[in-house]
Amino acid sequence: MRIIIVGGGEVGFYLAQRLSLEKHELTVIEMDIDKCEKIRNALDIMVIEGNGASQEVLKEAGIDETDMIIGASGADEINIFACMIAAKYNVKLKAARVRSPEYYSSNSIFKPGELGVDLFIHPEEEVAEEILRLLMRATATEIIEFEKGKMLVVGIKLDKRCPYLNKQLKEMGTEELRKKFRVVAILKNNKTIIPTGEDYINNNDHLFVATRIEHLTDLLKMTGKEEQRLDKIMVLGGGKIGRSVVRGLEKKNKKVTLIEVNKEKSRKVACEFEKTMVVQADGTEIDLLAKEGILEMDAFVAVTSDDEKNIISCLLARHLGIQKTISLVNKIDYMPLMPVIGIDSTVNVRLSTANAILRLIRRGHILSVVSFHGIEAEGIEFEIKEKGKITDKPLSKIKLPEGSVIAFIVRHGESFVPHGNSVIKQGDRVIVFALPQAVPELERKFS
Amino acid sequence: MKATNVLYVLTRLCLINAACFFIPLAFSFYHKDGQTYLLIFHIAGLALLGLPSVFLKSQPSELSIRDGFLTVSLAWICLATFGSMPFVISGSIPSFTNAFFETMSGFTTTGASILTDVEILPKSLQIWRHMTQWLGGMGIIALAVAVFPFLGVGGVQLFKAEVPGPTKDKISPRISKTAKILWSIYLLLTIIQVLLLIIGGLSFFDATCITFATMATGGFAPLNASVAGYPSLYIQYVIVIFMFIAATNFSLHFWALKGNPIRYFRNTEFLFFVCVIICAFISIASIRLLYGSIFSEELLRSSIFQTVSIISTTGFVTQDYELWPFATQFILLLLMFFGGCAGSTGGGIKSIRVYVLFKYLASEIKRLFYPRGVFPIKIQKTMIPENTVTNIIAFIVLYLLIFASGVFALTILGENIDTAIGAVASTLGNVGPGLGNVGPVENYSGISVTGKWILSFLMMTGRLEIYTVIVLFMPDFWR
Numbered sequence: 001m002r003i004i005i006v007g008g009g010e011v012g013f014y015l016a017q018r019l020s021l022e023k024h025e026l027t028v029i030e031m032d033i034d035k036c037e038k039i040r041n042a043l044d045i046m047v048i049e050g051n052g053a054s055q056e057v058l059k060e061a062g063i064d065e066t067d068m069i070i071g072a073s074g075a076d077e078i079n080i081f082a083c084m085i086a087a088k089y090n091v092k093l094k095a096a097r098v099r100s101p102e103y104y105s106s107n108s109i110f111k112p113g114e115l116g117v118d119l120f121i122h123p124e125e126e127v128a129e130e131i132l133r134l135l136m137r138a139t140a141t142e143i144i145e146f147e148k149g150k151m152l153v154v155g156i157k158l159d160k161r162c163p164y165l166n167k168q169l170k171e172m173g174t175e176e177l178r179k180k181f182r183v184v185a186i187l188k189n190n191k192t193i194i195p196t197g198e199d200y201i202n203n204n205d206h207l208f209v210a211t212r213i214e215h216l217t218d219l220l221k222m223t224g225k226e227e228q229r230l231d232k233i234m235v236l237g238g239g240k241i242g243r244s245v246v247r248g249l250e251k252k253n254k255k256v257t258l259i260e261v262n263k264e265k266s267r268k269v270a271c272e273f274e275k276t277m278v279v280q281a282d283g284t285e286i287d288l289l290a291k292e293g294i295l296e297m298d299a300f301v302a303v304t305s306d307d308e309k310n311i312i313s314c315l316l317a318r319h320l321g322i323q324k325t326i327s328l329v330n331k332i333d334y335m336p337l338m339p340v341i342g343i344d345s346t347v348n349v350r351l352s353t354a355n356a357i358l359r360l361i362r363r364g365h366i367l368s369v370v371s372f373h374g375i376e377a378e379g380i381e382f383e384i385k386e387k388g389k390i391t392d393k394p395l396s397k398i399k400l401p402e403g404s405v406i407a408f409i410v411r412h413g414e415s416f417v418p419h420g421n422s423v424i425k426q427g428d429r430v431i432v433f434a435l436p437q438a439v440p441e442l443e444r445k446f447s
Numbered sequence: 448m449k450a451t452n453v454l455y456v457l458t459r460l461c462l463i464n465a466a467c468f469f470i471p472l473a474f475s476f477y478h479k480d481g482q483t484y485l486l487i488f489h490i491a492g493l494a495l496l497g498l499p500s501v502f503l504k505s506q507p508s509e510l511s512i513r514d515g516f517l518t519v520s521l522a523w524i525c526l527a528t529f530g531s532m533p534f535v536i537s538g539s540i541p542s543f544t545n546a547f548f549e550t551m552s553g554f555t556t557t558g559a560s561i562l563t564d565v566e567i568l569p570k571s572l573q574i575w576r577h578m579t580q581w582l583g584g585m586g587i588i589a590l591a592v593a594v595f596p597f598l599g600v601g602g603v604q605l606f607k608a609e610v611p612g613p614t615k616d617k618i619s620p621r622i623s624k625t626a627k628i629l630w631s632i633y634l635l636l637t638i639i640q641v642l643l644l645i646i647g648g649l650s651f652f653d654a655t656c657i658t659f660a661t662m663a664t665g666g667f668a669p670l671n672a673s674v675a676g677y678p679s680l681y682i683q684y685v686i687v688i689f690m691f692i693a694a695t696n697f698s699l700h701f702w703a704l705k706g707n708p709i710r711y712f713r714n715t716e717f718l719f720f721v722c723v724i725i726c727a728f729i730s731i732a733s734i735r736l737l738y739g740s741i742f743s744e745e746l747l748r749s750s751i752f753q754t755v756s757i758i759s760t761t762g763f764v765t766q767d768y769e770l771w772p773f774a775t776q777f778i779l780l781l782l783m784f785f786g787g788c789a790g791s792t793g794g795g796i797k798s799i800r801v802y803v804l805f806k807y808l809a810s811e812i813k814r815l816f817y818p819r820g821v822f823p824i825k826i827q828k829t830m831i832p833e834n835t836v837t838n839i840i841a842f843i844v845l846y847l848l849i850f851a852s853g854v855f856a857l858t859i860l861g862e863n864i865d866t867a868i869g870a871v872a873s874t875l876g877n878v879g880p881g882l883g884n885v886g887p888v889e890n891y892s893g894i895s896v897t898g899k900w901i902l903s904f905l906m907m908t909g910r911l912e913i914y915t916v917i918v919l920f921m922p923d924f925w926r
Contacts, residue, residue, distance in 0.1 A: 002620070025620040033832060041512075044603050046620040 001025070002066045006052030006082045007073025008035045010332055011097060011350045013042075015072060015357060020045050021436040027061045053081035063089045070357055071096035071117075076103065080115050087116030095119040095357050119356070126352035127303075127328065128244035134326055134345050135233065135249070135299060137216070139225045141206065141345045144379065146431060147415045151408050152213055153184060153379060153433075157339070158205045161224030170197035173222050181211040181219050182417050184407045184433035185377045190336050192376040194403045194435060206339065208377070208433075210407035210417055230298040230324060231255055236283040236313055237304035238262075238269040241328065241349075245301060246276055257292060259283055261304075283313035290320070299324040303347075307331050314343050377433050379407060382446040384428045390445060396420035401441040404434035452510050453518045455500055456605070460522050460591055462497035464529055465490045470578060471533075474652075475571030482571045485537055493529060515604030516918050519588055523907050526587060527551040530579055539568050544896050551903045553579030554587070555910035556792060558666025558762040558879030559870075559902070561892040565671055570652065577659040577667055583910065584663025584693070584792035585633045586610060593626035602626075608915045611789060611797060618698045632700050633792075637662045640689045647682045661689045664793045666762030666879035673764040673887075674752070683748060683765060687755050694759035694787030695720070715826045716788050720758075720798040727782060728754045731775045738772040758782040760794040762879025764887040776882060780869070783876045784846075794877030794909055796846055799826070800839045807836055845913055850875055853905050860898050870894065874902045875909040 001024045005012045008030030016039065020026050026045040029052040030036050040047045050057035052073060063069070069086040071079025071094075079096035080103065086094050096117045102108060104120045133143045142155030158165065164172045169183055186195050187206035193199065201207070211219050220226065231254055235242050238260035246269075249256050256276045260266040263280055270278040281288045283302060294300070300317035302310035307329050314325040326345045329335060338346045358378070384391060390398050395406060395418055409418050410429040416422075424430060434442055472486045510518070530553070531546035533539075540546040545561045552559045553576055562568070568576070582590070588609040592602040602622045619625045637658055644654035656669040657677075670676035674686060692700070699717060702710040711717055732750040740746055749766040756763045757779045768779060786795015803824060810822035823830045853871035858864060862884070869881025870891070880887040885894070894902065908916045918924050 025624070027620050044620075044622050046617050 003068045005070045012072040022439045053078040068093040084116040097121045121356045123349045123353045124240040132248040180215040233299045234297045236302040241303040301326045303328040401438040403438040407431045458500035465493035471571040471575040474574045478570040480569035515608045519608040548899045554583035555906040556663045556665040557877040557906045577656040580663040580665030581659035589626045664761040675765045690759040690761045694793035696788040696790040716799040719802045760878045769886045783872045874905045
């Protein structure tokens with residue numbers, strides 16, 4: 001597929017990196033000369049210097065032969081305009097990252113489709129939703145829902161309490177239990193592996209497990225975790241994301257304390273929320289936070305626009321004994337560091353945005369896709385339209401590309417976690433976890 | 448720097464090299480020239496060297512920029528070494544120095560020869576001699592990148608280190624596809640020229656040899672008299688046209704084939720290149736007339752032939768230009784430095800760099816009387832970034848420095864000054880014939896052994912556009 005990405009900032013770069021690994025032909029349009037040079041040296045893609053909203057530049061990028069355009073620059077208007085031009089050239093898929101909701105809200109003067117955008121991506125909303133999901137299931141470092149929330153892939157960080165350390169995966173749990181879950185990826189010393197039964201699990205491994213929602217408790221018990229309920233939550237940062245998170249938490253009747261450093265802003269936020277306690281303070285002042293009761297909190301969420309502040313305040317919170325900390329980290333370069341220094345969960349605006357866009361690309365025979373923070377694997381959904389080499393055979397007999405594993409099978413609306421004797425049938429949908437390198441071969445096998 | 452990465456690419460190249468030898472093998476079989484077994488053994492040997500890369504499961508991780516430079520330089524040395532083996536073993540060129548010089552001259556598309564009589568070479572080795580040029584023209588690394596797309600970003604580094612020109616335009620997002628397109632165009636043009644030459648009455652063998660040397664702007668000829676041995680008007684003009692095509696940026700051919708030939712006339716470098724050719728042709732022809740030559744079609748033809756042959760760095764000869772007035776010889780010497788367009792198979796400094804240099808000089812002079820004036824250097828209406836300009840200036844200075852050192856070295860070895868100047872300008876620019884004792888009707892067999900190694904080095908340095916080779920001599924590179 002030929003894809004044009006407008007904007008070579010962090011979102012654009014991350015997308016380009018992901019997509020070029022999967023053998024798509026990419027062209028990035030970027031205004032800044034230095035960034036152009038950086039991308040040119042790092043990736044095997046075409047880079048054009050110029051404004052993505054210019055017809056000339058888009059023509060030079062070969063818009064007339066392009067299948068997809070992604071507006072990923074920091075400016076809403078450029079992203080939308082690039083999509084509008086692309087629409088004139090009959091580009092099939094058009095996605096735009098748009099911060100300001102007024103362009104696509106219900107009372108916008110533009111009807112859907114008039115702007116030529118198939119998918120609006122609202123970065124802050126995506127992140128806020130992710131934070132809420134993490135707070136609802138606190139033992140998991142990460143939760144991705146499938147099939148309207150019936151099936152989950154959860155991230156669990158192993159510690160000494162896990163009874164199966166230094167054992168092979170196939171020895172985990174009882175026969176009965178093993179049918180209920182499937183480990184789809186392990187993050188070991190910052191390397192993502194797609195495991196087989198032979199792989200060992202060790203302390204500090206980060207498991208990603210596919211399971212049904214009702215078996216989550218069993219799974220947690222097995223890994224030595226207890227389910228915790230988080231009732232008192234402290235949120236640092238009253239920006240868009242922070243307010244969005246607080247709104248969601250209020251709906252679930254949690255006790256929320258919001259900290260905002262700016263006086264004006266804190267007043268405004270205080271007016272907006274009835275039940276939430278708003279404190280005007282800096283997130284790194286321990287004494288102040290202690291006075292405001294940080295010690296009694298169950299969770300701490302840092303979502304200011306300053307990465308370093310978020311990280312430091314989460315570390316402080318952790319130091320004060322708070323169980324669950326979630327930090328917004330926008331620099332992708334920092335991500336691998338987070339589990340090492342002891343921050344439970346990280347969220348990233350750019351990654352969430354990129355995930356939303358990746359999902360759109362997979363439309364076609366591939367239905368949806370998700371990526372996780374900090375690991376390279378992604379989940380992809382395939383529809384099995386015809387009988388073929390992979391159908392009507394026990395899974396253990398099917399040769400999947402190296403670095404891929406089947407997480408769920410969905411048959412007639414019912415989904416289950418497969419085991420070695422399960423069979424794929426015509427008309428099923430399967431959700432596969434795979435490293436990016438394995439994706440092209442998977443696409444060939446499954447469609 | 449990772450030795451395994453470098454080795455991996457090198458062994459892969461051995462495989463490509465082995466595959467290439469099947470063509471001489473076919474010719475040997477057909478002409479029964481007695482080299483068949485030798486070639487089979489050679490192919491087997493190369494394949495054996497290349498085998499590890501097939502079974503090696505771990506593919507090279509990212510090639511760094513430094514890996515790229517080192518790999519490409521080593522690759523060219525290996526190619527010339529392995530490529531010269533058949534000459535040595537068969538006894539056609541018994542001395543290794545001579546065989547290496549001849550093969551390096553082939554791969555770098557120089558066309559400087561140590562053979563006094565090329566016509567006695569076995570047919571298979573003769574076709575191999577021309578094939579080295581053809582392979583080196585578009586670049587064997589580029590071929591590897593096209594054939595083995597696994598190189599990924601590493602491929603970009605390799606490609607950059609081999610393809611000529613200050614800016615490397617991709618014509619397709621993926622480097623492997625870019626390389627594939629370039630090689631396809633190259634192959635297509637080669638086939639067209641072979642057909643045109645056969646129509647002109649050449650044998651298939653001669654047509655192939657001449658075409659390989661023309662498309663690569665190489666300059667080896669299957670006859671001792673070079674192209675002067677084909678007095679046909681038609682053939683000489685076909686060669687002129689294809690030398691010109693080969694010295695033009697191949698991405699322009701790509702756009703023309705895609706139905707956009709207008710790009711030729713929007714391309715600053717191309718227009719400048721054409722201007723220089725016309726000016727040089729008119730000056731040479733008129734100086735010759737001024738010095739008493741009689742006006743004839745022959746005079747015009749030999750003037751344009753020699754102009755295009757030298758500026759495209761091919762080095763074919765239809766007339767002994769050393770018998771022409773000195774002023775014309777000086778013009779030809781200047782053209783040796785000038786070279787073809789970026790992204791072509793031509794050598795030399797490259798038209799675009801000279802253009803930028805002139806523009807830069809003009810802007811510096813204008814700044815003297817308009818101190819606050821802004822004089823950006825533009826190509827196709829876009830400004831060239833300042834660091835690209837300084838890079839180009841540095842390139843030209845380095846080129847001239849290497850030229851001067853080369854001439855000094857040769858004169859120390861006892862060559863006379865015009866031979867030294869001609870030989871160094873010609874090998875560094877990958878042209879072929881020089882002046883003095885290495886002039887158009889002489890050859891390089893008279894140069895001393897040390898001299899031949901120096902010139903071989905200069906050919907490689909010139910073909911890989913200096914930086915790729917020179918960086919290896921920087922102590923910092925090896926840190």
